[in-house]
Amino acid sequence: MPETLRARPEKHQPWLDASLRPYIHIDAVTKQFGEFRAVDRTTLEIHRGELFCLLGASGCGKTTLLRMLAGFEHPTSGRILIDGQDMTGVPAYDRPVNMMFQNYALFPHMSVEQNVAYGLKQDGVRKPELKQRVGEALEMVQLGPWAKRKPHQLSGGQRQRVALARSLVKRPKVLLLDEPLAALDKKLRERTQFELMNIQEELGVTFVVVTHDQEEAMTLSTRMAVMERGQVVQVGTPSEIYEFPATRFTADFIGSINLIEGRVKRVEAAGVLVAAPQLGCDLEVTGATQVREGQSVCVAIRPEKIAVAPNAEGAGPEEGAPNAVRGGARNSVRGTVRDVAYLGDSSVFRVDVGEGFLIEVTQPNLLRSLERKVDWDDAVVLTWRADAGLILTE
Amino acid sequence: MRGRTFFLYTALAFGLAFLYGPILSLVIYSFNASELVTVWAGFSTRWYGELLRDRQVLSAAWLSVRIAVVVATIAVTLGTLAGMALARHGRFLGRTFFTGLITGPLVMPDVIIGISLLLLFVTLAEAIGWPASRGMNTIIIAHATFCMAYVAVVVQSRLSGVDRSMEEAAMDLGARPVKVFFTITLPLIAPALIAGWLLSFTLSLDDLVIASFVSGPGSSTLPMVIFSKVRLGVEPTVNALATIIVGIVTFAVVVSGVLMHRAEKRRQADIQNAMREAGY
Ligand SMILES: Nc1ncnc2c1ncn2[C@@H]1O[C@H](COP(=O)(O)OP(=O)(O)O)[C@@H](O)[C@H]1O
Numbered sequence: 001m002p003e004t005l006r007a008r009p010e011k012h013q014p015w016l017d018a019s020l021r022p023y024i025h026i027d028a029v030t031k032q033f034g035e036f037r038a039v040d041r042t043t044l045e046i047h048r049g050e051l052f053c054l055l056g057a058s059g060c061g062k063t064t065l066l067r068m069l070a071g072f073e074h075p076t077s078g079r080i081l082i083d084g085q086d087m088t089g090v091p092a093y094d095r096p097v098n099m100m101f102q103n104y105a106l107f108p109h110m111s112v113e114q115n116v117a118y119g120l121k122q123d124g125v126r127k128p129e130l131k132q133r134v135g136e137a138l139e140m141v142q143l144g145p146w147a148k149r150k151p152h153q154l155s156g157g158q159r160q161r162v163a164l165a166r167s168l169v170k171r172p173k174v175l176l177l178d179e180p181l182a183a184l185d186k187k188l189r190e191r192t193q194f195e196l197m198n199i200q201e202e203l204g205v206t207f208v209v210v211t212h213d214q215e216e217a218m219t220l221s222t223r224m225a226v227m228e229r230g231q232v233v234q235v236g237t238p239s240e241i242y243e244f245p246a247t248r249f250t251a252d253f254i255g256s257i258n259l260i261e262g263r264v265k266r267v268e269a270a271g272v273l274v275a276a277p278q279l280g281c282d283l284e285v286t287g288a289t290q291v292r293e294g295q296s297v298c299v300a301i302r303p304e305k306i307a308v309a310p311n312a313e314g315a316g317p318e319e320g321a322p323n324a325v326r327g328g329a330r331n332s333v334r335g336t337v338r339d340v341a342y343l344g345d346s347s348v349f350r351v352d353v354g355e356g357f358l359i360e361v362t363q364p365n366l367l368r369s370l371e372r373k374v375d376w377d378d379a380v381v382l383t384w385r386a387d388a389g390l391i392l393t394e
Numbered sequence: 395m396r397g398r399t400f401f402l403y404t405a406l407a408f409g410l411a412f413l414y415g416p417i418l419s420l421v422i423y424s425f426n427a428s429e430l431v432t433v434w435a436g437f438s439t440r441w442y443g444e445l446l447r448d449r450q451v452l453s454a455a456w457l458s459v460r461i462a463v464v465v466a467t468i469a470v471t472l473g474t475l476a477g478m479a480l481a482r483h484g485r486f487l488g489r490t491f492f493t494g495l496i497t498g499p500l501v502m503p504d505v506i507i508g509i510s511l512l513l514l515f516v517t518l519a520e521a522i523g524w525p526a527s528r529g530m531n532t533i534i535i536a537h538a539t540f541c542m543a544y545v546a547v548v549v550q551s552r553l554s555g556v557d558r559s560m561e562e563a564a565m566d567l568g569a570r571p572v573k574v575f576f577t578i579t580l581p582l583i584a585p586a587l588i589a590g591w592l593l594s595f596t597l598s599l600d601d602l603v604i605a606s607f608v609s610g611p612g613s614s615t616l617p618m619v620i621f622s623k624v625r626l627g628v629e630p631t632v633n634a635l636a637t638i639i640v641g642i643v644t645f646a647v648v649v650s651g652v653l654m655h656r657a658e659k660r661r662q663a664d665i666q667n668a669m670r671e672a673g674y
């Protein structure tokens with residue numbers, strides 16, 4: 001799964017600047033529903049102007065965390081600061097945040113225009129200014145001609161844009177979006193992702209987006225937090241999370257990855273040698289990792305970082321013979337193709353490297369050809385660089 | 395298959411006949427020319443004319459309508475507050491107890507409600523001198539008490555169908571709870587309020603037992619007058635009166651049904667249009 005390009009003109013990385021105070025500070029927040037802990041001692045720092053994604057499987061507590069930011073739920077312990085201000089005890093209607101609800105929560109008895117104007121009316125904005133700002137907001141989401149319609153007269157995509165306009169018209173410091181694109185179909189979702197990013201960049205509002213869709217999180221976010229069972233397991237930029245997952249859970253959750261169990265055989269200056277019984281050979285992994293000899297670890301390799309080639313000798317691994325074809329800083333493994341999935345832009349191969357252990361390999365289809373270089377039941381050699389793999393201990 | 399259809403239609407015919415047969419005969423006999431209720435002597439509208447000259451019936455009808463309007467309004471106000479508390483305020487101390495109390499009047503026999511309220515009024519009159527006399531006021535209080543329970547139940551069920559996030563969205567946009575209630579919640583539950591109002595109106599108009607207990611001299615409601623008339627033998631004017639009431643009720647039901655059907659059809663058409671425009 002390739003990381004989508006982010007067209008950011010200048011590199012804006014406030015989280016690297018230690019002198020900057022985070023704009024939103026979630027400080028050891030726990031939320032308990034009876035016996036059940038929906039959010040568990042979560043600490044997060046989100047900076048001004050970020051598009052921050054909370055990513056996690058359904059039920060892991062993302063919405064609950066977002067609702068605590070909005071002020072609909074109150075932390076059982078811990079506190080939330082926005083722009084240095086402690087939000088404990090500040091009701092939802094006094095917070096400098098607005099929320100876009102997962103089901104949009106449009107007011108069915110009001111027109112599009114009245115929906116958008118609702119928030120401004122609460123602030124006592126006068127008629128001429130009100131009209132102008134509502135007009136601008138509707139313009140921004142290209143809904144001008146639909147201003148007089150009622151929500152049920154709109155399509156799903158249009159409703160989503162009304163909800164966006166309504167939550168942005170008050171110019172909040174922070175916009176919270178709960179699964180903003182989940183209800184849209186695939187094509188529309190992709191287009192809207194970019195619209196959302198453009199709007200965010202234009203207005204400079206801090207966005208906190210909840211999603212269970214890892215592709216969406218990768219596309220949208222400046223940084224993201226991966227959540228599991230109420231806890232944040234990793235925070236980082238999309239490429240940090242994709243290339244350097246901290247745990248097996250994150251590695252497996254974002255994109256696809258081959259996880260190979262093994263035991264550390266030797267620790268060297270350049271890297272480590274891991275005995276992998278599933279492959280019947282040793283794997284070389286370079287890069288900094290804190291491991292001891294004899295420790296059980298997991299070697300993780302992304303499918304697109306493995307090259308597949310027909311086995312020149314034309315023979316599979318022989319009984320008792322070493323499976324590996326060692327040479328340079330590369331790992332090589334022999335195997336047999338069990339599955340080929342042609343996806344147009346790329347092909348996915350599942351290669352049996354011994355005793356039914358399958359390794360997934362993705363290859364871009366660079367040449368236009370109807371012939372397959374590698375096909376079902378072919379004997380192949382898989383190779384990857386020693387720095388392509390990653391050692392996971394958790 | 396055919397046998398089954400035949401059975402169903404027969405059952406339906408019997409059911410309808412059982413429910414509406416008596417009403418139909420009542421309507422027919424209201425146009426009877428004869429003094430004797432059970433003997434048909436030709437068509438006439440004479441009893442309707444007589445009814446219009448019956449001062450007792452007219453003033454009782456007027457009293458009943460006034461009581462019903464006030465009762466329905468009070469019941470909707472109090473019942474909505476109770477329904478809100480039950481549906482929206484999560485857990486509070488004594489919630490289950492309160493739920494039980496609210497549904498109490500729905501299952502309590504009218505006689506018991508009537509006696510207990512009468513006792514209450516008598517005791518109050520002795521203790522604080524109010525109510526000095528029983529009449530319209532005490533009937534209103536008594537009716538509002540049990541009608542409110544119906545409204546609370548209707549409102550509560552409607553509220554549980556209204557998405558909570560709508561109210562949260564309003565609050566998120568800066569509206570305080572009271573404002574949220576009046577601008578969002580109230581319009582959304584309006585159908586339930588109208589239904590509750592009509593229900594209370596009918597219940598109050600219809601009640602004989604409770605009103606008999608708590609009314610005083612000179613304040614006889616329409617059901618009380620009809621009942622006392624019937625006790626002296628069924629008069630054809632009662633048939634005429636009942637026919638008018640049936641007519642009004644039927645008219646109201648049909649009109650509200652047609653209006654609701656039209657609104658729903660328009661809504662469906664709008665949704666279809668929206669889908670088509672979106673290119674589905
Ligand atoms: N008001 C509530 N009362 C009890 N449990 C709740 C409540 N809200 C959420 N939960 C539970 O907390 C967990 C996390 O929910 P949520 O934050 O909505 O997850 P997500 O948005 O990540 O799918 C779920 O298991 C859910 O059942």
Ligand SMILES: [Mg+2]
Pocket residue numbers: 059062063
């Ligand atoms: Mg959710």
